[in-house]
Amino acid sequence: MRTIILLAGIMMSLSTVHADTSRFLWGAAFSSHQVEGGNDKSDWWDWEHVPGRIERGETTEVACDHYNRFREDFALAQQLGLNTVRLSVSWSRIEPSPGFFDPRELNHYRDVVMDLRARGIEPVVTLHHFTHPRWFHEAGGWTSAESPKLFAAFAEAVATALYPHVSIWITFNEPMVQITEGYLKGAYPPGISDFKTGVKVFENLVRAHAAAAKVLREHTPPSAKALAVHGVGIALNLNVFHPAHDPATEAGQEDLKGIAVLEHLSGWAALEALQTGHLAWDIPPIPALKKGHREALDVAEAAHSLDWVGVNYYSRYLIERDPSNDLGVRWIEPPGGGTYPEGMGEIVKSTERHLSDRLPIVVSENGIADALDAQRAGFIQRHLESLRGAISTGSDVRGYWYWSLTDNFEWNSGYSPRFGLVEIDYATLKRTVRPSARWYHDFIANHPEGP
Numbered sequence: 001m002r003t004i005i006l007l008a009g010i011m012m013s014l015s016t017v018h019a020d021t022s023r024f025l026w027g028a029a030f031s032s033h034q035v036e037g038g039n040d041k042s043d044w045w046d047w048e049h050v051p052g053r054i055e056r057g058e059t060t061e062v063a064c065d066h067y068n069r070f071r072e073d074f075a076l077a078q079q080l081g082l083n084t085v086r087l088s089v090s091w092s093r094i095e096p097s098p099g100f101f102d103p104r105e106l107n108h109y110r111d112v113v114m115d116l117r118a119r120g121i122e123p124v125v126t127l128h129h130f131t132h133p134r135w136f137h138e139a140g141g142w143t144s145a146e147s148p149k150l151f152a153a154f155a156e157a158v159a160t161a162l163y164p165h166v167s168i169w170i171t172f173n174e175p176m177v178q179i180t181e182g183y184l185k186g187a188y189p190p191g192i193s194d195f196k197t198g199v200k201v202f203e204n205l206v207r208a209h210a211a212a213a214k215v216l217r218e219h220t221p222p223s224a225k226a227l228a229v230h231g232v233g234i235a236l237n238l239n240v241f242h243p244a245h246d247p248a249t250e251a252g253q254e255d256l257k258g259i260a261v262l263e264h265l266s267g268w269a270a271l272e273a274l275q276t277g278h279l280a281w282d283i284p285p286i287p288a289l290k291k292g293h294r295e296a297l298d299v300a301e302a303a304h305s306l307d308w309v310g311v312n313y314y315s316r317y318l319i320e321r322d323p324s325n326d327l328g329v330r331w332i333e334p335p336g337g338g339t340y341p342e343g344m345g346e347i348v349k350s351t352e353r354h355l356s357d358r359l360p361i362v363v364s365e366n367g368i369a370d371a372l373d374a375q376r377a378g379f380i381q382r383h384l385e386s387l388r389g390a391i392s393t394g395s396d397v398r399g400y401w402y403w404s405l406t407d408n409f410e411w412n413s414g415y416s417p418r419f420g421l422v423e424i425d426y427a428t429l430k431r432t433v434r435p436s437a438r439w440y441h442d443f444i445a446n447h448p449e450g451p
């Protein structure tokens, strides 16, 4: 009898009471390639099958088998009381060859979003989360002037197939990571390392966002207005950068100049372009660009192309001037690691300073790799406290999506970083809800209107 009561208690403690989606969006995020398994028509598939690229030679044949087990994963999201799940659709599955949009895959994603909705969970759909169809890569990827048009056609196929079940869209996840890793450092496909190419790609991503945003807005149902945010967003990777030296010193002033370049590149240039339609490059001479780069591009179609802004925030870095590095700066992990909860509020405030349109903010990713689950609950709690501080001083933050719902394939690092609220046993694919996820459930239940 006692056992039954105890079991009932545990079940109760994960009872599904969703927070009201008109107030605050509580959720968790993941991307298709990192969990689905079997995305064999993508550039990442080819990348990860080159020996030596991914730690321990790990690949995504199976990943979490989320493609076949999405119902099981969403049942867990439901138990956790999430009212939003941020997912991505796989471009390479949907458009395996140019212009052919596979109806079976579009139906699959329709099943995915409808399953979430049937559970009272609002789907948040990201179109681009780092991976591309192989053919797109072979056709020049984002260096091609055709790329915005190609992306918009993909957006149209997805938006039409999922209508009217999706109200919250993200065009690009971390466009600057795509540019830095893919076209400046060459650490992600297509493995290019060339600053001028990176600049061109940036322009094409802005134009692609604008073209897709138009289509997505046309396919956002009128009922979306009842949600805390709706329409088109972008998820920017925003780190907190602090000077390595005392800003009162000359070295500290140099560090601050380096930080200005980094911040401009990683977040503010894109955010400005997507609001004003002007993409302003203002890079002083750095080792990669001896003469610097000053250019004002007219991207009029991108003006006012956001309905909300997503902030992906993970960590803080100390920045030091370093002439031997391409960008003229060196990133240093602070003593004790990069975790810096106060940065959550700081990054929200600095994002707001770069808003000319009145855009609400959502924390579109925040998370920690913690296999032992010893730090996760505390990590989330402290970041939410910082967020609460920002909100209480007037910031318009409407949601928080933990990265990630389940453990997953962490790009070049393979499967060892464990970001999940839910643990995956990769040998059996068994899912186990971590204690921190139960903590998150209770926090959400007690804070339906936000942290």
Ligand code: GAL
Pocket: 031, 173, 174, 177, 237, 312, 365, 403, 410, 411, 419
């Ligand atoms: C983000 C990225 C995710 C995930 C996460 C954890 O930058 O969007 O795909 O990898 O970092 O490192």
